Amino acid sequence: MLKGKKVIAIGERDGVPGPVIAELAAAAGAEVVYQTTECFV
Amino acid sequence: MRTFPVIREAALVLAHMPNLVRYGSKPFREVQQSNGELLARLRPRLRDYAAALAYLPNQVFLGNAAPEALKEADRPWYAKPVPEARRFGAFGEIMPEEEFYCLLRRADQFDLLWLREEFLRQAEPQLREHPLLAAAGAGEGAGGTKPKGRDLAAILAQIERGAAMPLEHGGEVVGCIRRAHEIDPSLWCEVLLENLATKASGALALRHLLQRLEVEPGAVSYLLSCSEEAVGDRYNRGGGNLAKAIAEEVGCVNASGSDVKAFCAGPVYALVHAAALVQAGVFENVVVVGGGSLAKLGMKCMGHLEKEMPILEDCLAAMAFWVGPDDGRSPRLRLDAVGKHNVSYGASPQGMLEALVVEPLRRHGLGLCDVDRYAVELHNPEITEPAGSGNVPRANYRMLAAIAAMRGEIERGDIDAFVARRGMVGFAPTQGHVPAAVPYVAHALPALREGRLRRAMFIAKGSLFLGRMTQLADGMSFILEAREEVA
Numbered sequence: 001m002l003k004g005k006k007v008i009a010i011g012e013r014d015g016v017p018g019p020v021i022a023e024l025a026a027a028a029g030a031e032v033v034y035q036t037t038e039c040f041v
Numbered sequence: 042m043r044t045f046p047v048i049r050e051a052a053l054v055l056a057h058m059p060n061l062v063r064y065g066s067k068p069f070r071e072v073q074q075s076n077g078e079l080l081a082r083l084r085p086r087l088r089d090y091a092a093a094l095a096y097l098p099n100q101v102f103l104g105n106a107a108p109e110a111l112k113e114a115d116r117p118w119y120a121k122p123v124p125e126a127r128r129f130g131a132f133g134e135i136m137p138e139e140e141f142y143c144l145l146r147r148a149d150q151f152d153l154l155w156l157r158e159e160f161l162r163q164a165e166p167q168l169r170e171h172p173l174l175a176a177a178g179a180g181e182g183a184g185g186t187k188p189k190g191r192d193l194a195a196i197l198a199q200i201e202r203g204a205a206m207p208l209e210h211g212g213e214v215v216g217c218i219r220r221a222h223e224i225d226p227s228l229w230c231e232v233l234l235e236n237l238a239t240k241a242s243g244a245l246a247l248r249h250l251l252q253r254l255e256v257e258p259g260a261v262s263y264l265l266s267c268s269e270e271a272v273g274d275r276y277n278r279g280g281g282n283l284a285k286a287i288a289e290e291v292g293c294v295n296a297s298g299s300d301v302k303a304f305c306a307g308p309v310y311a312l313v314h315a316a317a318l319v320q321a322g323v324f325e326n327v328v329v330v331g332g333g334s335l336a337k338l339g340m341k342c343m344g345h346l347e348k349e350m351p352i353l354e355d356c357l358a359a360m361a362f363w364v365g366p367d368d369g370r371s372p373r374l375r376l377d378a379v380g381k382h383n384v385s386y387g388a389s390p391q392g393m394l395e396a397l398v399v400e401p402l403r404r405h406g407l408g409l410c411d412v413d414r415y416a417v418e419l420h421n422p423e424i425t426e427p428a429g430s431g432n433v434p435r436a437n438y439r440m441l442a443a444i445a446a447m448r449g450e451i452e453r454g455d456i457d458a459f460v461a462r463r464g465m466v467g468f469a470p471t472q473g474h475v476p477a478a479v480p481y482v483a484h485a486l487p488a489l490r491e492g493r494l495r496r497a498m499f500i501a502k503g504s505l506f507l508g509r510m511t512q513l514a515d516g517m518s519f520i521l522e523a524r525e526e527v528a
Contacts, residue, residue, distance in 0.1 A: 013504045014436050017388040019512050037388075037512065039504035040430040041420050041471050 003029035011037040046316040047371035048521065049363045051483035052249035053102055054133035055356040055470070056141040056242050056333065057094070059087035060209040062355055064234060065338030083342060088119075088351045090137045095122030098421045099356065101468040103130025104483060111466035118423055119351050132483040133249040135356070138210055139164040140171070141241065145234075146216075148241040148290055153233050155199070156208070156216035158190030173248040191216070206230045225275045232271075235335040239270040240283055242359035243332030244290040250328065250361035251291070262324040264288045264298030265315055267307035268332040269473045287330055296328075304503030305418065305477040307331070308360070309517045312479065312499075315364040316374045316519075326365040331479075333357025334472045341471065344428025353424045358472040362482060372489035372521045378405055380500070380518035388514050390440055397500050397518040398441060399448070409445040412463065412520070414488075414497045416481035417441075419469040437500075438464035477501035482521065489523040497521045 007030040011018030022035035062068055063080055071079045093099060097118045100106045105127050114121065128134050136144070143164050146154050156164075168174050196217045199205035205217035218237075222228035243266065251258055266284035273280030284298030301311040308331050315327035339354050346352075367373065380397035398415075402408060417437035425433060442459035445451045451459055469476035478499040488494040503515040 013502065013506075013514060014390055014431075014433060017512070017514070018506075019388070037504075037506045037514075039507055040428075041418065041425060041433055041473075041476070 001028045005030045007032045009035035011035070013037060013039040043377070044367040045373040045376055046319040046364055047367055047373050048312070048482060048486065049365050049368060049371045050250055050254050051363075051479075051486060052133045052246050052253060052361045053104070053480055053483050054242065054246045054249055054359050055093075055099055055102060055135040056138075056144075056238075056245070056359075057088075057090050057135055057356050058138050058141060058238075058338065059089075059093075059352070059355045060138060061234075061238070061335060061357075062087060062339040062342065062352055064206065064231060064335060065340060065342075065354070066336040068339040068342050069231065071343070082346055083339070083352060086346060086350070086352045088353075088355055092119070092122065092351065093355060094128060094135055095124075095126040096353075097121070097123050098423070098468045098470075099135055100126050100130065102132075102358070102470070102480060103127075103135060104132035105130040108465040108468055108481070108484060111468055116423060117350070119353060132253075133246065136245065140168050141357075142208060142210065142216065143168045144174070144241045144245065145237050148237055148244060151221060153219050153221060153230075154208075154216065154237065155191040155196055155205075155219065157193055157196065157214075160210070160215040161190040173245075173252055204230075206234070222274070227271075227273055227275045227278050236270045236272050236283070238335040238357055239268045239332030239359075240286055240290065241332075242357045243268055243283070243287045243330045243361070246332070246359040246361040247287060247291045247293075247328060247330050250363055254363055258292040259295050261288065261293040261296040261326065261328050263318065263327045264293065264296055265311040265327060265329045266298065266300045266331070267302075267311035267329060267474060268300070269304075269307065269334050269336075270332070283332065284330065287332070293328075303515060303517070304505060304507070305474045306501040306503035306515055306517050307474045308477055308479045309499055309501040309519060312362060312364065312374065312482075313376070313379050313517060313519055315362075316376055319364055319366055320376055326363060329362045329364065331360045331474055333359045334475070337470075337472050341424055341428035341430065345424075348427045350427060353421070354471055356470050358470045358475040360475060360480065360483075362479070370490065370524070372486060372523055375520040375522055378402070378520045380516075382514070382516040384513065388512065390437075391444065393502060393514065393516050394437075394440055394444055394500070397516045398498065399444065401518065401520070408450045409441065409448070410450055410459075410463075412496050412498045413494045414465070414481075414485065415441060415463050416465070416478040416485070416497065416499045418478065418502065419465070419467040419476045419480055420471050421467045421469060421476075424471050432467070434464065434467040435460070485521055489521060492523065495523050
């Protein structure tokens with residue numbers, strides 16, 4: 001679904017963590033160029 | 042029946058510091074990047090002391106109102122000042138800026154913080170009327186007699202040559218914070234102000250704690266600081282032991298101390314460590330103290346400016362807790378029901394709450410409905426929502442309720458009722474470790490003593506990934522329980 005796309009994955013502490021988004025995006029064919037998890041408080 | 046240590050008392054304090062908002066990490070960077078333009082936008086949005094005092098979440102924090110009051114009060118809370126709001130509350134106080142500047146100076150043993158002579162003449166007598174700081178020498182620490190106030194020209198000269206940052210009050214420069222080293226960033230003025238603010242506010246919370254207990258500082262055996270600063274020089278950044286500095290500041294001459302660091306989960310870790318030290322008989326009592334976080338002032342200011350709101354993150358918050366052996370009347374910290382987040386548990390919020398809540402309850406044959414009240418990260422939503430950061434406590438309560446529904450402990454249709462009954466509205470300033478569940482300890486202690494609550498659980502999370510050493514998050518929880526006779 002994301003083949004040929006580059007993905008920046010930004011996760012959130014109380015939501016979905018960055019590595020999880022990155023893994024899903026990679027499984028869907030994306031190239032994950034950056035992933036991070038942030039805490040907004 | 043096995044005995045457990047108790048939390049005898051808690052104290053919570055605020056220092057209203059609108060003129061330090063500019064030195065919060067976010068505004069500090071934005072002001073530099075905007076060549077000062079942001080500072081001009083911030084200033085008219087800063088609240089005066091009367092507005093911060095009459096702000097309902099602050100009155101809840103100080104114990105002059107119950108957390109339930111926020112459920113009933115319409116928002117915006119900042120537009121509805123509390124009539125007859127009080128500076129001194131059941132748990133502590135909200136100190137005005139001019140007094141806290143003097144307190145910072147008293148806590149400074151290295152001539153780092155200069156205040157103008159005229160300012161001191163006006164502000165110091167106010168502090169001498171303070172019920173906890175009136176005694177001669179109170180707060181003087183080991184620094185002894187302080188040098189007199191400085192003249193404005195000397196202060197401005199320090200600022201002009203880049204050796205100090207200005208401290209303002211009432212629209213004028215009233216002092217400066219000086220660097221302690223030219224080339225060591227760990228000893229630059231912005232870092233030293235951060236550390237000094239943590240020390241002075243933590244010491245104030247400890248004074249309130251001792252007053253509430255009617256015990257002398259000499260009775261304290263050991264301190265654990267769970268503050269979020271990083272005291273040290275370039276060879277040992279974060280070296281710490283602010284606990285001992287706070288103990289000295291308050292005159293706890295028979296105490297030593299050390300620090301517990303775990304991001305925002307630090308206070309829950311520190312309380313568990315304190316209880317374990319008491320239970321093992323290592324120390325007779327342990328005080329846990331958490332000083333305020335200068336870095337977090339104005340953290341959401343861009344959202345507040347955009348929404349044309351007052352800058353609500355204008356208070357340093359600090360707290361202190363007394364942990365001791367079973368005294369026959371205080372709520373017990375159940376050391377056999379501590380929740381921890383193992384490395385193998387992964388990072389999903391659901392997995393986190395299962396580790397911190399479901400697992401320790403399961404060990405005792407209990408379910409989620411056996412806890413009367415959950416305290417999660419109690420960030421005030423009026424601060425976080427305008428900046429797009431959501432309602433942190435509500436999101437956590439809904440996740441807890443969803444887990445209860447998935448486990449068949451409640452019906453899916455009862456999720457809102459679970460949240461309303463066992464949760465609460467966030468009332469704490471966004472001071473990192475401070476909102477992490479434990480401010481509710483102060484409210485829970487009388488409720489557990491009087492039989493209004495049977496069991497309360499405190500859950501904190503730490504964002505370890507922010508330090509770039511692991512992708513993991515972290516967390517810890519504990520249960521405070523009423524005694525059988527009131528349960």
